[in-house]
Amino acid sequence: MNFRALSGGVPIGGSHYLIELEGKRIVIDCGAVQTGGKVLPPPIAKGHIDALLVTHGHFDHIGMLPLFVKEHPDTPIYGTKVTWRFARMILWDSYFVTLKKLERGEKVETHFSASDIERALTLKRFNVVREPEWFSPWPGWKVRFWPAGHINGAASIHIISPKGFRIIHSGDISFQNQPTIKGAKVINDIFSPEVLITEGTYGDRNLPNRIEEGWRFINQVVKTVKDDGKVLIPSFSITGPNIGIILANGLTRAGVDIPVHLDGMVRTAAGIISGSNEWSPNDNGLVFPKNLIAVPEKDPNDPDKSYAYRQKILDGGPAIIVSSHGMLEGGLAMFYLQHLITDYKSAVLLPGYQAEGTGGRRLLELERGHYFQINRRPFPIYCDVKRFQLSSHASGNELAGWVSEIQPWHVIITHAPNSAARGLEQKIKERHPSIRVSKGFNGEDVSLD
Ligand SMILES: [Zn+2]
Structure with missing residues (x-):
């Protein structure tokens, strides 16, 4: 077997991995950052x-599916239906954002039409995986998508070759429960x-307990x-609904009668989660509380309704x-931010990771009274800014601990900063000195006999 992270190995980036085994060449994910x-x-x-197997619908895993299809027009794609729906939402959004930038005369590279x-998304090419059961893409091969707990529709991928060689690709994985999705289990x-x-x-890292x-x-x-x-909570579109649910339920328990509003692509993602059939018993889209309210969509008969x-x-x-x-x-977070940033009573709470070079990271690094650019205009920061690790x-x-449970011979680490x-290599070796551990550096092969 040969494994190569083309991107998104070590260090982290848009995920795109190649597995070569017994005459087959299988790609996992095709994302961008x-x-x-x-x-x-x-x-x-x-x-x-x-084949291209898609683990889940985040941009860094699906953002370049159309570019892949341009170069590989005959390769079948496999993924869950929720992943397909998230991919459709994100790819069209990314396409229209690029169009708008071009209309404004900005220099942007268009990667696909x-x-x-x-x-990429026609259901003739995109094979929907409807349940966490084995299927056979080619004679003698078995593949299974297994609930990965990370976001709705997310899967780890299990592969068994005709000679009986077994591989797990984790995808992005979480073992903690979230309101609409249970953590990954091997039991x-x-x-x-x-x-x-x-x-x-x-x-x-040891992350803080998710409930605390x-x-x-x-x-x-x-x-x-x-x-x-x-309070403005800038959130990733797909994780936002779960953050909204946690918050809305928490407010009810705290006796606070103020609704939580979902807006932008978070609102669209909430519609996908609540309106999709579950592909595994771990996904549950029917847990949205009443005090979680979507800002109304654009109405052609009343164009000003949303604003x-x-x-x-x-x-x-x-x-x-x-x-x-x-x-x-x-996104719309910027619209709210420009109104709240100068209000000393308001707060911007960032629940997720803020990558270097992003607006969120800059806002965290600046002090009160410093200026933050929104749409090329400087705004003084008077609101409270805090980061949480949800x-x-x-x-x-x-x-x-997962490695201890499943006891592989060899672990390849991907999707990780150096x-x-x-x-992680150190943690695994301390517990299991006999397990071989490799880091999947981008562009380098990890070969096993
Ligand atoms: Zn992800």
Whole structure:
């Protein structure tokens, strides 16, 4: 077997991995990352590819599916239906954002056309995986998508070759429960592979307990609204609905009668989660509480409806808004931010990781009174800015514990910054000196006999 992270191995980036085994060439994911307003695609796998297996619908895993299809027009794609729906939402959004930039005369690279998106997502090419059961893409081969707990529809991928060689690719994985998705479990079905290819995003870290961190977050929101302030929670579109649910339920328990508003792509993602059939018993889209409210969509008969509603939120008393983009790189979060940033009673609470070079990271690094640029205009920061760790990735100890449970011969670490990959390697070797551990450096082969 040969494994190569074309991108998104070590260090982290848009995920694109190649597995070569017994004459088959299988690609996992094809994503991109966005920094400083630029989208960075991975180097697309060359040569014949037998299948592209998609683990989940985050941009860094699906963002370049249309570019892959341009180069590999005959390769079938496999993924869950929720992943397909998230991919459709994200790819069209990314396409229209690029179009708008071009209309404004900005220099942006277009990586694919509208017809490339249609070709990637046509259900003639995209094979929907409807349940976590084995299927056979080619004679003698078995493949299974297994609930990975990270976001709705997310899967780890299990492969058994005709000679009986077994591989797990974790995808992005979480072992903690979230309101609409249970954490990954291996109980009752321990699949022990020869090779485990695992993400290691937080491989060197112990993350705070998700429930305790959730309450720290809720308490901060309660404090701000009780002091008559407004709270903006910039969030990734797909994780935003779960953050909204945690918060809305927490407010009910705290006796605070203020609704949580979902806006931007968070609102669209909430519609996908609540309106999709579950592909596994771990997904549950029917848990949205009544005090979680979507800002109305654009209405062709009443074009000002959405903005009038938003203005009412801003003109009124205490309010709570969960909106994309999660790293303040655009989206409706910027609209709310420009109204709240100068209000000393309000707060911006960042629940997710803020990558270097992003608006969210800059806002965290600046001090009160410093200026922050929104749409090329400087705004002084008077609001409160805080970061929380409501991560949907496994910690280093959880990953090392997983390795103990499934006992692979060889672990390949991907999707990790250098320090996290080193930290996870150390944790695994301390517990299991006999397990071989490799870091999947981008562009380098990891070969096993
Ligand atoms: Zn992800």
